[in-house]
Amino acid sequence: MSLKVFITGASSGIGEALAVYYAAQGATLGLAARRGDSLAALNARLGGRHACYPLDVADAPALHAAAADFLQRFGAPDIVIASAGVSAGTLSECEEDLAVFRRVMDINVFGMAATFAPFIPAIKAAGSGARLVGIASVAGIRGLPGAEAYSASKAAAIAYLESLRLEMRPYGIKVVTIAPGYIATPMTAVNPYKMPFLLPAAQAAERFAAAIARGTTYTVIPWQMGVVAKVLRLLPNWLYDRLFTSAPRKPRSLLK
Secondary structure (H helix, E strand, C coil), X not given: CXXXXXXXXXXXXXHHHHHHHHHHCCCEEEEEECCHHHHHHHHHHCCCCCEEEECCCCCHHHHHHHHHHHHHXXXXXXXXXXXXXXXXXXXXXXXXXXXXXXXXXXXXXXXXXXXXXXXXXXXXXXCCCCEEEEECCHHHCCCCCCEHHHHHHHHHHHHHHHHHHHHHHHHCCEEEXXXXXXXXXXXXXXXXXXXXXXXXXXXXXXXXXXXXXXXXXEEEECHHXXXXXXXXXXXXXXXXXXXXXXXXXXCECCCC
């Protein structure tokens, strides 16, 4: 019996790579993203047999409707992947960046909870040991200069997923937190600085899928960034501040 997988952020980047990977394994997919034309094109590439849901993950009613349709057509999913995310440089001193800050938090944190919420009752009832997967980031391990919104959102996502993991444990539902390092996607393509251990999206998707299949509670991919993350976590503030105050910044932008 084929896997049933629901993926947000499926029109590009990590979400698209995961969709391609799971489709190649014969999975039935629910593909959600804001760009309906890109979703349709992806579905056509994958054989045209999957369900497409053009929506914004910050719109909880739209996600609820998409989940209801997916459940009616295919039943409870085996895997729900909250991959939708946005990144932009932000500075709290710039008043115009406050709207960007809210948008980043709405998509990266609220959107993750809104993705899982409508599926959890059906997954509990199915008793299938499904996976709820959140795509976080190493940027959530320590705050990065110029990335106040993004780092905060990913730190919040990591903490949220840990809380959710504890809540789901009695039901046999695995909550998987994946904190990617640098993955070659449109999101990282705008970074004006060197990105160590940059991993192609297709390779990343394979490694993500392996972690999901194992039910790994938390992992950093690629593993080299996991080593870096552990070191950063241990650095005292005075040393971290000295090393990273002048680190390169992601460009500021006004998200739509």
